Amino acid sequence: MSNTLRLYLACIRNTLDAALCLQNFPCQEVERHNKPEVELKTSPELLLNPILICRNEAEKCLIETSINSLRISLKVKQADELENILTKKFLRFLSMRAEAFQVLRRKPVQGYDISFLITNYHCEEMQKHKLIDFIVQFMEDIDKEISELKMSVNTRGRLVATEFLKQFV
Amino acid sequence: MAAIAVHQFAQCITCHAWSPDHAMVAFCPNNNEVHIYKLIQEKWEKLHVLQKHDQIVSGIDWSVRSNRIVTVSHDRNSYVWNQEGSEWVPTLVILRLNRAALCVQWSPKENKFAVGSGAKTVCICYYEQENNWWVSKLIRKRHDSSVTSVAWHPNNVFLATTSTDGKCRVFSTFIKGVDIKEKKEGTSSDTKFGEQILQLDLSFSWAFGVKWSPSGNTLAYVGHNSMIYFVDDVGPSPLAQNVAFRDLPLRDVLFVSEKMVIGVGFDCNPMVFAADETGIWTFIKFLDERKTSSSGPKYGSQFSEAFGKLYGQSKYGVGNDAVESSRTRGGAHVNCINCIVPLREAGSSRITRFTTSGYTWDLGSQEDLLNYL
Numbered sequence: 001m002s003n004t005l006r007l008y009l010a011c012i013r014n015t016l017d018a019a020l021c022l023q024n025f026p027c028q029e030v031e032r033h034n035k036p037e038v039e040l041k042t043s044p045e046l047l048l049n050p051i052l053i054c055r056n057e058a059e060k061c062l063i064e065t066s067i068n069s070l071r072i073s074l075k076v077k078q079a080d081e082l083e084n085i086l087t088k089k090f091l092r093f094l095s096m097r098a099e100a101f102q103v104l105r106r107k108p109v110q111g112y113d114i115s116f117l118i119t120n121y122h123c124e125e126m127q128k129h130k131l132i133d134f135i136v137q138f139m140e141d142i143d144k145e146i147s148e149l150k151m152s153v154n155t156r157g158r159l160v161a162t163e164f165l166k167q168f169v
Numbered sequence: 170m171a172a173i174a175v176h177q178f179a180q181c182i183t184c185h186a187w188s189p190d191h192a193m194v195a196f197c198p199n200n201n202e203v204h205i206y207k208l209i210q211e212k213w214e215k216l217h218v219l220q221k222h223d224q225i226v227s228g229i230d231w232s233v234r235s236n237r238i239v240t241v242s243h244d245r246n247s248y249v250w251n252q253e254g255s256e257w258v259p260t261l262v263i264l265r266l267n268r269a270a271l272c273v274q275w276s277p278k279e280n281k282f283a284v285g286s287g288a289k290t291v292c293i294c295y296y297e298q299e300n301n302w303w304v305s306k307l308i309r310k311r312h313d314s315s316v317t318s319v320a321w322h323p324n325n326v327f328l329a330t331t332s333t334d335g336k337c338r339v340f341s342t343f344i345k346g347v348d349i350k351e352k353k354e355g356t357s358s359d360t361k362f363g364e365q366i367l368q369l370d371l372s373f374s375w376a377f378g379v380k381w382s383p384s385g386n387t388l389a390y391v392g393h394n395s396m397i398y399f400v401d402d403v404g405p406s407p408l409a410q411n412v413a414f415r416d417l418p419l420r421d422v423l424f425v426s427e428k429m430v431i432g433v434g435f436d437c438n439p440m441v442f443a444a445d446e447t448g449i450w451t452f453i454k455f456l457d458e459r460k461t462s463s464s465g466p467k468y469g470s471q472f473s474e475a476f477g478k479l480y481g482q483s484k485y486g487v488g489n490d491a492v493e494s495s496r497t498r499g500g501a502h503v504n505c506i507n508c509i510v511p512l513r514e515a516g517s518s519r520i521t522r523f524t525t526s527g528y529t530w531d532l533g534s535q536e537d538l539l540n541y542l
Contacts, residue, residue, distance in 0.1 A: 024227075025287075027268075028268060028288075028314070028315055031269070125180075128505075
């Protein structure tokens with residue numbers, strides 16, 4: 001794996017380690033409610049500064065934290081039109097099944113490809129370092145998945161074209 | 170040193186409190202109940218379940234002399250429980266809150282208790298004999314955000330609060346008819362209820378876990394920016410010190426003696442801070458011994474050990490070769506510690522044992538720390 005990817009992921013891991021210090025916090029605006037403050041954004045004192053980690057112009061990661069929740073938005077590298085379409089379809093497939101992932105957000109944040117929302121309840125049920133491992137592993141696997149998909153599309157296209165053009169030989 | 174006793178009561182404990190004789194412990198297992206367990210012949214047995222709240226119980230305190238439990242919850246209610254026979258009977262508390270209650274503490278004389286809330290107010294409750302309920306007086310208009318923690322000064326009148334607006338404030342909570350005005354020279358004339366004595370704006374992030382030292386001379390609280398603040402001579406001209414550490418932020422602190430403080434937080438490992446003869450506070454060590462950490466504040470050597478681990482990573486599998494897995498914390502706690510409660514021997518001002526959400530720790534076996542006690 002390339003050196004820049006290793007550094008990028010290490011940086012994200014360290015940031016998540018510090019940002020995932022979440023605690024149960026009831027809503028200040030509505031009584032008896034408990035909402036993820038990073039989505040609500042009504043009390044600015046409960047939000048921390050968002051951090052943008054860029055690997056290059058095409059790949060970046062936005063981490064926004066608050067007192068009880070954290071939102072990570074990823075922009076995946078898309079080199080050409082085909083990868084653009086594949087990424088969109090693949091990530092849409094995952095986002096539609098967000099309940100199964102628990103920490104996935106159904107719609108990505110504007111300007112990004114996919115978003116995660118981790119709340120204090122997730123940290124209570126699951127271990128923090130395992131959550132971080134999951135996110136980082138996901139980022140590693142996404143690139144591989146897209147390349148594999150692209151390769152299989154190209155292979156299939158070549159096979160179909162060969163078969164089709166055989167009739168003219 | 171490791172924890173002397175480790176008890177797994179529930180998957181997640183929100184808060185806990187010990188009975189005066191240390192035989193029973195009351196805690197909230199992250200739901201709307203309070204469980205009371207008793208140590209019967211080396212095993213913990215569930216004795217009572219207090220079910221009156223609708224939402225998670227965020228604070229429990231057990232008074233030492235009057236054997237009463239006060240509980241506050243996110244459902245804006247609070248109850249004072251008295252033990253009558255073998256049952257715990259709740260007494261109504263008129264809190265007049267319109268948001269969740271976050272923390273509670275009995276005053277030293279146990280005639281009042283303070284509740285911090287998400288309504289940006291602090292309620293001071295006292296007992297009204299005629300109606301058999303607890304009434305509250307509110308400190309309003311001072312806090313800009315939720316009050317996360319409250320702590321009583323030994324004189325039963327001053328109250329320190331921390332809030333998510335990053336400030337620590339000290340108020341006077343003198344209530345006519347409940348408190349007796351001390352006729353001493355030198356006492357300040359700020360004996361009006363709700364009078365703000367002091368406001369400390371030291372942290373630029375949220376403040377938690379405020380505590381007074383046993384004599385009431387020093388105040389300690391933590392900020393979410395991984396710093397702990399010590400304020401000596403609280404009064405017209407306080408002396409503030411801050412200690413920054415490179416680990417994850419703390420959530421709560423405890424004064425073990427006048428000169429030693431234990432802090433607990435997101436690092437799952439209690440940290441010891443002590444003041445030397447000149448009054449300068451420093452970080453001493455972690456209480457839980459781990460193989461990777463070194464004893465003493467030598468952060469340089471810790472860093473090189475971590476680097477050694479990175480480069481010595483063996484390649485096993487295509488997926489793992491470059492991404493190191495997270496440091497697994499080999500300590501007693503697996504998740505963040507959110508409160509620390511002392512096991513106080515009656516009459517003694519030195520605390521040698523304390524518990525952190527389910528684990529009991531003994532300081533007495535630690536020789537190098539005894540010098541600071």
